[in-house]
Amino acid sequence: MFSKQKPLWGKKKKLKSSYDVVLIGGGLHSLATAYFLAKEHGITDIAIIEKNFIGFGGAGRNTAIVRANQRTQHNIPLYKEALDLWPVLTKDLDYNLMFNNCGNLNLMHSEAAMKAARMTISTAQFHGVESHLIDAKDAKDLVPALNISDDITFPIHGAMFHPPGGIVRHDAVVWGLAKGAAEKGVEIHQQTEALAIGTNNGKVTSVTTSGGVINTKQVLISAGGYSAGLINGMLGIKLPISVLTIQAMVTQPLKPLLNHVVSSGAYHCYANQTLKGEIATGAHMDPWPNYTNLSTAHFIKHQAEALCEFLPCLQGVRFMRIWGGLADMTPDMAPILEGNNHIDGFFMNCGWGYFGFKSCSSAGKYMAEYMATNECPDMLKPFALKRYEEHKLMGETAALVNYSPDN
Amino acid sequence: MALTITCPICGKRNGYEFKFGGEEKGPRPDEKDLTPEAWCGYVHMNNCVAGVQKEWWFHRDGCGSWFTIYRDTTTNFEVEKAEATK
Numbered sequence: 001m002f003s004k005q006k007p008l009w010g011k012k013k014k015l016k017s018s019y020d021v022v023l024i025g026g027g028l029h030s031l032a033t034a035y036f037l038a039k040e041h042g043i044t045d046i047a048i049i050e051k052n053f054i055g056f057g058g059a060g061r062n063t064a065i066v067r068a069n070q071r072t073q074h075n076i077p078l079y080k081e082a083l084d085l086w087p088v089l090t091k092d093l094d095y096n097l098m099f100n101n102c103g104n105l106n107l108m109h110s111e112a113a114m115k116a117a118r119m120t121i122s123t124a125q126f127h128g129v130e131s132h133l134i135d136a137k138d139a140k141d142l143v144p145a146l147n148i149s150d151d152i153t154f155p156i157h158g159a160m161f162h163p164p165g166g167i168v169r170h171d172a173v174v175w176g177l178a179k180g181a182a183e184k185g186v187e188i189h190q191q192t193e194a195l196a197i198g199t200n201n202g203k204v205t206s207v208t209t210s211g212g213v214i215n216t217k218q219v220l221i222s223a224g225g226y227s228a229g230l231i232n233g234m235l236g237i238k239l240p241i242s243v244l245t246i247q248a249m250v251t252q253p254l255k256p257l258l259n260h261v262v263s264s265g266a267y268h269c270y271a272n273q274t275l276k277g278e279i280a281t282g283a284h285m286d287p288w289p290n291y292t293n294l295s296t297a298h299f300i301k302h303q304a305e306a307l308c309e310f311l312p313c314l315q316g317v318r319f320m321r322i323w324g325g326l327a328d329m330t331p332d333m334a335p336i337l338e339g340n341n342h343i344d345g346f347f348m349n350c351g352w353g354y355f356g357f358k359s360c361s362s363a364g365k366y367m368a369e370y371m372a373t374n375e376c377p378d379m380l381k382p383f384a385l386k387r388y389e390e391h392k393l394m395g396e397t398a399a400l401v402n403y404s405p406d407n
Numbered sequence: 408m409a410l411t412i413t414c415p416i417c418g419k420r421n422g423y424e425f426k427f428g429g430e431e432k433g434p435r436p437d438e439k440d441l442t443p444e445a446w447c448g449y450v451h452m453n454n455c456v457a458g459v460q461k462e463w464w465f466h467r468d469g470c471g472s473w474f475t476i477y478r479d480t481t482t483n484f485e486v487e488k489a490e491a492t493k
Contacts, residue, residue, distance in 0.1 A: 228455035240451035243480075288410065288427040290480045291457045298423065331451055389447040 008175050009054075009182035015189055018215040019047045021371060022207045024194040024230065025223030026050025027059040028170075028357065029349050031177035032364020033220060033371070034186045039092075040365075041372035044185035049209055051193040055174035058224040061293075061325025062357040063248050063280050065261050065272060067104045067165030069124050069131050070355075072395045074382035075334060076127045079355075081379075082362035086168055089361060095176035098169035098275060102260050104162040105142060107310065109154035109266040117160040124162070131162045145257050145313045152309040154266040165261065167272055170357060177364075197234045197346065204345030218371055220347040225291070225326025227350030237342055240388050241328045241351050242289045247299045248282030249322035250274070257313065267306040279314065281307060285327060285354075295322040327354045333396035337363070337383040339370050347371055410483045416470045422483075428463030430454060431475050457481055459491045 021037060023030040026048050037043040050056070066086065068079035086099040108114045117133055124131035136148040139159040148156045178188055189211065197219055198206035207214045221227050221234075228241035254277050263270030263283075271281040284299040286292075300322060307314045330336065330351040339347035349367050352359060366377045376384075387393060410422030436449050454460065459479050466472050477491035478484065 226457070228453070229457045232454055238448065238452035238454065240447075241453060241455055243455055286410075288422070288483075289453075289455070290483050292481065292483055294483075328455075388451050389443045391443075 007178075009178040009188050013187050013189075015047065015192065015209070015211040015214065016187075017212065019187075020045040020216065020218065022046075022194075022214055022216045022219045023048045024207070024219065024221045025057075025227070026052075026054035026188060026190065027057050027222065027224050028055075028173060028177065028360035029222040029224070029352075029363055029367070030220070031174065031181055032360050033222060033349070033367045034364075035177050035181040035184070036365045036368035037372060038181060038184035038186055041368060043372055046181075046186045047214060048181075048186065048188045049192050049194045049207070050188065050190045053190045054178055054188060055171060057226065058325050058327075058356050059174050059360075060171060061248070061323060062170055062354070063270070063272070063282050064167045064170045064274075064357065065104070065165070065270065066099075066168050066358040067162055067261075068129050068358075069104065069106070069120060069160065069162040069165065070396060071120050071123060072334075073123060073127070074394060075396060076124060076129060078362050078366075078379055079359055080127060080129050081365075082359050083164055085361035085365070089173075089176065093176040093180040095172065095179060097172045097176055099166065100168075100275060101164060101166035102272075104165035104261045104263065105139060106160040106162070107139065107146075107156050107262065107264040107266075108158050108160065109264065110157060113265065114158050117158070121160055129162070130164055131160060134159050134161050143258060143260055143262055145311050146262070147310050147312050154264070154309075156310065161260075167261065167274070168357075169275070173360070194230070194234075199235075199343050199346075202343055204343055216345075218345045218347070220349060220367065220371065222349040222367070224350070224352075224356060225328045227348065228328055229291075231348055231350070235343065235346065237348075239336060239351065239385070240331055241336075243291060243326055243328050244285045244288075245290055245292055245294065245324045246282070246285045246327045246354055247295045247322065247324045248280065249295070249300070249303060249319050250278040250280045251314070251317045252320050253277030254279065254317065258311075262311070264306070264310060267310060269303060269306040269310075271307060271311065278320065279307075279317070285329075291326065293324045293326065295324050327352075327356075329353045331388070332393035334394040335359070335363070335383050336385050337367065337370070337380045338385050339376065340374060341385065411485070412464055412476065413485060414464075414466045414469060414472060415474050416472050417466060420466075420469060424466065424468040426465045426467040428465050428473065431461040431463060459486050461491070
């Protein structure tokens with residue numbers, strides 16, 4: 001990471017004393033925002049301030065699944081655009097993002113779940129996103145490894161099939177966006193910690209970092225799971241967020257057997273086969289907020305049990321690696337995108353929960369528009385913080401620890 | 408990482424026996440003159456501290472008590488009150 005080799009995003013530069021825009025956090029949302037600010041709005045005097053290294057957090061810890069079959073009318077267009085952007089970015093960045101649009105198969109294990117799926121599918125179809133309801137036999141035709149017998153804990157009743165979704169190599173997106181942004185003049189400062197945001201008369205004036213003070217009029221906190229703590233710590237703005245560690249793991253590499261992303265709400269498990277052959281699987285969230293990023297024996301057991309039931313051919317396969325990352329969960333499973341609200345020049349992009357990866361391309365694009373024009377694009381208007389105070393929570397299924405009976 | 412919680416009645420037990428009950432936010436605000444902002448603050452807003460916080464737990468698979476502890480969110484270890492409020 002910090003070897004003598006010149007990285008794709010250019011040589012290490014000295015931190016200047018002023019920038020037009022400072023982005024706190026070196027994850028995908030920051031990188032995408034910087035890239036689109038430079039590409040579409042001609043703003044190139046940008047510093048990305050990253051405490052560790054780019055892609056250290058959620059960007060390198062998610063399970064790389066992308067899809068646009070969320071539940072509400074506000075969310076779907078944002079994720080649809082993100083999905084549509086993968087081939088465009090691959091071309092524009094001239095970088096192989098390894099987008100494998102293999103489709104997502106979301107298993108349903110009860111008639112109630114089938115009914116819920118019908119609603120979700122209708123919303124997707126209304127917004128022009130391909131999504132179908134299929135029965136268990138069709139699901140078995142798509143993924144022959146599935147166990148559709150009745151003698152498992154949660155027998156499969158059917159599935160929601162969403163062909164445009166799939167997997168994108170998350171590290172490639174980090175490197176590609178970093179390269180693309182740097183080519184346009186964006187500076188990426190790794191191992192630099194943002195310590196404070198200076199304000200004067202309700203306006204942003206500076207950002208204090210471990211590398212010195214930067215004068216700036218615009219700052220974005222887009223630091224994944226660390227955002228809520230930073231925003232509260234630096235500016236005293238509290239957010240309706242709980243930060244949970246979410247775990248994932250991969251098996252040893254196998255011959256191709258899963259040509260779709262398979263997920264199950266009842267088993268609380270999803271699985272996809274990476275281009276290398278490993279089965280990447282995950283979904284367990286710690287039922288209490290924490291920043292540990294650590295994995296648990298409890299989860300390894302749960303995951304092995306779930307996979308052995310609905311994908312019995314995986315019995316005896318070894319897990320190779322397990323890891324954790326942070327998910328900043330909101331009560332309505334939708335993000336918070338705000339700007340110029342509390343303080344002029346201060347923007348925030350957080351609360352993505354475990355949807356941060358699949359949304360990064362479009363969220364970055366619209367956040368860049370927001371920062372460049374100082375006007376909230378229509379696409380982001382539903383995601384204002386004010387919605388909680390107005391009791392206008394979105395209808396995505398909340399999975400927040402102290403709100404829901406499950407989890 | 409695994410977690411243990413010390414219940415005031417049952418003692419130190421496996422964390423999975425408990426349900427997290429949210430950050431300690433003080434008493435429920437008075438309904439007289441309550442603004443949507445203040446209510447939203449009480450219901451939804453969190454400090455999200457990366458460090459020691461005071462929080463509620465419910466011994467769901469045990470005696471059913473509700474109680475508060477201090478826990479370091481970066482390690483999952485409980486912290487003694489004397490240490491946490493120093």
